[in-house]
Amino acid sequence: MRTLVISDIHANLTALETVLDHAGKVERVWCLGDVVGYGPSPNECIERVRNLPNVTCLLGNHDAAAINQIDIQTFNPEARISIEWLQGVLTEESLNFLTSLPMSKSFDQTTLVHGSPRQPVFEYLLDTQAATDNFDYFDTDFCFVGHTHLPVNFHLSNNDYTARLSIPPMNKVSQLEARTIINPGSVGQPRDRDPRAAYAIFDPSENTWDYRRVEYDIPAVQELMTAAGLPERHVIRLEGGW
Numbered sequence: 001m002r003t004l005v006i007s008d009i010h011a012n013l014t015a016l017e018t019v020l021d022h023a024g025k026v027e028r029v030w031c032l033g034d035v036v037g038y039g040p041s042p043n044e045c046i047e048r049v050r051n052l053p054n055v056t057c058l059l060g061n062h063d064a065a066a067i068n069q070i071d072i073q074t075f076n077p078e079a080r081i082s083i084e085w086l087q088g089v090l091t092e093e094s095l096n097f098l099t100s101l102p103m104s105k106s107f108d109q110t111t112l113v114h115g116s117p118r119q120p121v122f123e124y125l126l127d128t129q130a131a132t133d134n135f136d137y138f139d140t141d142f143c144f145v146g147h148t149h150l151p152v153n154f155h156l157s158n159n160d161y162t163a164r165l166s167i168p169p170m171n172k173v174s175q176l177e178a179r180t181i182i183n184p185g186s187v188g189q190p191r192d193r194d195p196r197a198a199y200a201i202f203d204p205s206e207n208t209w210d211y212r213r214v215e216y217d218i219p220a221v222q223e224l225m226t227a228a229g230l231p232e233r234h235v236i237r238l239e240g241g242w
Helices: 013-023 042-050 061-066 077-089 092-100 128-137 218-228 232-240
Strands: 003-006 028-031 055-057 104-107 110-113 142-144 152-155 164-166 172-175 180-183 197-203 208-214
Touching: 003 013, 013 042, 013 197, 013 208, 013 218, 042 055, 042 077, 042 092, 061 077, 061 092, 077 232, 128 152, 128 164, 128 180, 218 232
Parallel strands: 003 028, 028 055, 110 142, 142 180
Antiparallel strands: 003 197, 104 110, 152 164, 152 180, 172 208, 197 208
């Protein structure tokens, strides 16, 4: 079953539409959370995601903050401004959608979370130690995560004490090894110094991972953010991918 794996859209409809067009026909979609936050089009992104074919969407930390499941004082000042704006523009339908999202899901030999299997909404997997500690919290072959906005794989074999970090090859189908934590990167706000939208195609029948990047109209999104009065730093960072 050809599966589109996306994460951290962050209310960037232009990037999302570009990814969906670039990915082509898929049989199902897994969205690993943070549909909203930072970007200018939260309601539009929610509407687009909820109507995707055979979609499973998880709760991210910005999604949780939007529905007051997280104290926004835990965010930095600019992120708080963005969340306060977000809370003021979300429709009732959008709020109901975010409230319905689960923190984790499992399909066959794959676990889906936003942050980590240990703390599904909040934890960042940024290094091999944090990743290694998390292998005790899922028993499937694979665990897909988002949250860091960084495309990366962590593999832990039976003979290793520490997980091995690797960057998946771009625009090339690669074979996944069992017991791997996989991050597809961010659709709407990449942070690996590559501003192109990131996503992947997963084939569970072959255990293959096709990691991709695609350019989108960043200036158009920046104009919308500026018009909405969103923080300048969030506007600027889109073009640098940081």
